[in-house]
Amino acid sequence: MTTRVAWLSALIGLAVAPPLFAQTGTDAQLERAAERRFRSAEQFYAGGRYGQALRDYEAILDTMPGSRLADDAALRIARHRFDVDGDPAAAEEMVDRLFRTYPAGDSIPGAHLLLGEIAIRSLPPRPDDALAEYERVLTVSGSAGSPWSFAALTGIAAIASDFMDDRTVAGALLSALHETRSAPASAAERFRARLLLARTLARLGESNAAFGEVAGLRADLLRVIRDEAAEGAAPAIGGNGAFSAAALAEAARGLATLISRYESPGGPAWRFAGAIQPPQRLDRPLRVRIAGGSLHVLDRDTDELQTFTPEGEFEGAVGIEDPRDFAYIHDSAAGGTAIPVVAAEEALVVGGNLMTLRLENGPERLRRIRALTVTPEGYWVWDDREKGVFRFARSGLYLGRVPHPRLNEVHRIERHPAGHLIVIEDRQGVLAFDAEGRRIFHLTRDSGFPEPVDVAFDALGNFFVLDRDGPALGVFDRDFTPLVRLQGDAWSGGAVRRPVSLDVGPDGVLYVLDESTRAVAVLR
Numbered sequence: 001m002t003t004r005v006a007w008l009s010a011l012i013g014l015a016v017a018p019p020l021f022a023q024t025g026t027d028a029q030l031e032r033a034a035e036r037r038f039r040s041a042e043q044f045y046a047g048g049r050y051g052q053a054l055r056d057y058e059a060i061l062d063t064m065p066g067s068r069l070a071d072d073a074a075l076r077i078a079r080h081r082f083d084v085d086g087d088p089a090a091a092e093e094m095v096d097r098l099f100r101t102y103p104a105g106d107s108i109p110g111a112h113l114l115l116g117e118i119a120i121r122s123l124p125p126r127p128d129d130a131l132a133e134y135e136r137v138l139t140v141s142g143s144a145g146s147p148w149s150f151a152a153l154t155g156i157a158a159i160a161s162d163f164m165d166d167r168t169v170a171g172a173l174l175s176a177l178h179e180t181r182s183a184p185a186s187a188a189e190r191f192r193a194r195l196l197l198a199r200t201l202a203r204l205g206e207s208n209a210a211f212g213e214v215a216g217l218r219a220d221l222l223r224v225i226r227d228e229a230a231e232g233a234a235p236a237i238g239g240n241g242a243f244s245a246a247a248l249a250e251a252a253r254g255l256a257t258l259i260s261r262y263e264s265p266g267g268p269a270w271r272f273a274g275a276i277q278p279p280q281r282l283d284r285p286l287r288v289r290i291a292g293g294s295l296h297v298l299d300r301d302t303d304e305l306q307t308f309t310p311e312g313e314f315e316g317a318v319g320i321e322d323p324r325d326f327a328y329i330h331d332s333a334a335g336g337t338a339i340p341v342v343a344a345e346e347a348l349v350v351g352g353n354l355m356t357l358r359l360e361n362g363p364e365r366l367r368r369i370r371a372l373t374v375t376p377e378g379y380w381v382w383d384d385r386e387k388g389v390f391r392f393a394r395s396g397l398y399l400g401r402v403p404h405p406r407l408n409e410v411h412r413i414e415r416h417p418a419g420h421l422i423v424i425e426d427r428q429g430v431l432a433f434d435a436e437g438r439r440i441f442h443l444t445r446d447s448g449f450p451e452p453v454d455v456a457f458d459a460l461g462n463f464f465v466l467d468r469d470g471p472a473l474g475v476f477d478r479d480f481t482p483l484v485r486l487q488g489d490a491w492s493g494g495a496v497r498r499p500v501s502l503d504v505g506p507d508g509v510l511y512v513l514d515e516s517t518r519a520v521a522v523l524r
Contacts, residue, residue, distance in 0.1 A: 034060050034067035041076070054080060071105030074098040078114055088118045109146040112136040116155055123393050124377055124400075127159045134159075150176050150185040154193050157200075162376075164418040164461070164478055166200050173197040191217060195251060202259045203460050203478060210259050217252040254507030258459055261508045267484035268462075268475050270510055270523035272493035276312035277519045280304070287454070287501040288513035288520055291328035292338025295511060295520065298326050305340060310505075312520075318352070320344055325412075327374040329394075343372040343381060348396075355396045357381065366390070371413040380421070382410045389413055389421060403437030412454055417461045417478060424452050430465055432480065441480040448485060449474060458504040466502045466512065473502075473510075495521040 041056035057073040064070065074094055082091035095111045102108070116133030119126040137152035153176035160168035173193050176185075185193075198213035261268055276295065283301035290296070294315060295308040303323060307315040318340070325343040329350075342349040346367045347356045357366045371382035378393040380402060387407060391399040402421050409426035416422055420440065421433045430452050432441035443449050443465060451469040458464070461478040472487040497516035504510060510523040 034064045071102035071107040075107040113148040258508040273524040275519040282518040325372045343369045454501045
């Protein structure tokens with residue numbers, strides 16, 4: 001990725017806003033008719049009567065193409081084709097018509113934004129194409145900005161974050177929050193942007209600035225509550241999910257705790273804060289995960305995925321035949337619900353539904369699935385017969401093999417925030433490979449971690465390695481630079497004896513599953 005902060009100020013400072021589409025006709029009556037038709041379409045659409053709304057938008061294009069609202073109608077139709085119909089080809093066709101017919105229309109930036117969203121949400125995603133479209137939004141919007149500038153800048157930040165280009169993330173978000181104040185972004189959208197900015201500043205080592213942004217989140221949170229209370233709704237966030245105001249406040253508090261943890265002169269530190277002892281005995285505990293505000297434990301012998309509150313109260317259990325690994329999808333469209341994905345030898349069990357995985361030009365299906373991780377596009381799975389890590393979309397569509405040198409006995413895989421493949425291999429230890437399959441990190445068994453059993457990431461992208469021998473915990477930053485190594489009783493008060501798995505909560509709390517005590521040690 002080549003984009004850097006420098007271009008942001010140049011794009012924001014451009015004073016070459018294109019002229020707005022000029023109505024060439026003189027028929028004021030026709031223009032008023034277009035306005036009535038457009039208002040009608042907007043009302044139908046807001047009420048979910050899409051068919052009638054689309055007929056009105058299309059009538060403007062077909063019978064009143066010279067109206068100043070014609071390009072807006074074209075964009076509305078394109079949006080519907082992608083957002084509701086799920087037909088990117090039809091959306092792109094309408095955008096192309098908009099570009100050809102209304103090259104100076106004021107909806108041109110919105111059309112580029114839509115093309116960027118189509119590119120980033122395609123399978124596989126096309127981040128370079130999306131980035132180019134987001135940059136065009138800023139260019140054609142000019143110095144005054146447009147209603148789409150905020151979304152374009154936050155889109156750039158999201159792509160840069162995936163590539164670990166934190167300076168571009170910070171630059172884009174600062175521009176979004178401070179240069180585009182007139183953009184009609186909701187308080188909730190600004191809250192999300194500010195939260196990401198605080199995390200990014202912390203990753204850059206700017207702790208004081210990060211704390212400043214966290215403090216500023218309070219004002220955003222109060223605005224969300226005030227705005228929605230004025231509308232008579234319960235405090236929540238709209239858009240791509242409904243998160244309660246309490247969840248927002250908890251996210252800000254957790255981030256502040258996480259940032260402060262790494263300010264310690266001696267490096268990150270945790271103290272034993274108690275153990276969660278499941279009421280249903282764990283015969284062979286395999287893996288622990290914190291997701292959706294709950295704690296989840298997979299037991300190999302009882303074939304159960306057990307769920308608890310973070311305080312240890314048992315919530316329920318799901319039976320899974322022959323489970324090997326599990327992860328969670330965070331479904332923002334369902335209010336942040338965590339959907340379990342379990343690797344069950346010959347298939348995935350996604351939210352209780354069985355999904356078989358087939359390779360192109362390969363066997364009928366994968367039959368020895370041993371490890372799993374959830375990625376933005378879907379799933380990565382390790383198959384012990386094929387000796388490879390394979391990518392699949394959420395639908396189960398095969399997307400290709402993840403490049404890596406030949407591996408033999410892999411029992412854990414994870415996706416680095418930058419897209420790298422992380423594996424724990426029985427003989428070689430912990431390895432990381434870039435997108436081309438080149439080894440970029442190797443923690444050998446003679447480097448102080450002789451028996452690694454699990455890896456995880458915190459909300460700042462720091463990398464954790466849990467070792468059964470010792471037991472030991474190693475923490476590395478996003479570039480794999482060592483931050484701290486803890487061993488023996490010093491970091492767990494003797495509560496961790498033979499660990500098998502760990503996860504890191506959103507506020508940096510560690511959850512370590514131990515097969516000796518058959519409990520989950522909590523370290524804060």
